[in-house]
Amino acid sequence: MKELEERIRQEGTVKVGNVLKVDAFLNHQCDVALFDAMGAAWAEHFAGKQITKILTIEASGIGIACMASRHFGNVPVVFAKKAQSINLDGDQYVTTVYSFTKQREFPVIVSRKYLGPEDHVLLIDDFLANGKALRGLIDICDHAGATVEGIGIAVEKGFQGGGDKLREEGYDVESLAIVEAMDPETGEITFR
Numbered sequence: 001m002k003e004l005e006e007r008i009r010q011e012g013t014v015k016v017g018n019v020l021k022v023d024a025f026l027n028h029q030c031d032v033a034l035f036d037a038m039g040a041a042w043a044e045h046f047a048g049k050q051i052t053k054i055l056t057i058e059a060s061g062i063g064i065a066c067m068a069s070r071h072f073g074n075v076p077v078v079f080a081k082k083a084q085s086i087n088l089d090g091d092q093y094v095t096t097v098y099s100f101t102k103q104r105e106f107p108v109i110v111s112r113k114y115l116g117p118e119d120h121v122l123l124i125d126d127f128l129a130n131g132k133a134l135r136g137l138i139d140i141c142d143h144a145g146a147t148v149e150g151i152g153i154a155v156e157k158g159f160q161g162g163g164d165k166l167r168e169e170g171y172d173v174e175s176l177a178i179v180e181a182m183d184p185e186t187g188e189i190t191f192r
């Protein structure tokens with residue numbers, strides 16, 4: 001998606017440790033018009049699939065997933081929580097994921113009330129790097145007996161390999177910008 005690549009070029013900064021900082025528009029301050037255009041792009045790619053639910057993971061996936069839902073008939077958006085809470089009741093699907101930016105493991109929790117074998121799920125997230133967050137969401141869908149129809153990602157860091165492994169396994173992964181290389185010294189970003 002040219003618009004997203006342009007924004008990454010203009011406003012993204014490359015940090016050491018394979019971190020691309022795009023918090024001016026994607027995962028701290030949110031550009032709602034851009035999120036809307038991203039939702040439209042995923043709707044075009046996944047047209048013909050009967051999505052009943054969008055599943056994401058807190059925190060950064062939530063805003064994007066909610067805007068995307070507007071392009072998929074306003075299907076419910078469920079976000080996996082990364083902490084137990086007294087507000088979470090009843091039976092849950094639970095797994096763990098390692099967070100790339102926080103560098104520690106988190107539980108990933110979804111209430112059984114909100115995901116089941118009848119669901120055809122679109123997974124949405126802001127970033128795909130090593131694929132740990134998506135593995136957690138896929139694990140939860142497997143436990144629920146839900147079908148993963150596709151995966152919509154804003155920014156994939158292709159050089160970290162998580163996306164290509166998922167594609168090899170047959171998942172339909174639609175990343176709107178795929179960064180093939182980035183240099184923290186020069187700030188240069190190369191797209192696939």
Ligand SMILES: O=P(O)(O)OC[C@H]1O[C@H](OP(=O)(O)OP(=O)(O)O)[C@H](O)[C@@H]1O
Nearest residue numbers: 058059060099101128129130131132133
């Ligand atoms: O493919 P991976 O290696 O798993 O990396 C991608 C994940 O990392 C970030 O989550 P993070 O844990 O940093 O949390 P955030 O949503 O709160 O930013 C991002 O939002 C993805 O969920």
Ligand SMILES: O=c1[nH]c(=O)c2nc[nH]c2[nH]1
Nearest residue numbers: 018019020021100127129
């Ligand atoms: O803001 C972010 N930048 C990144 O490079 C990244 N990788 C995973 N998750 C990420 N979030």
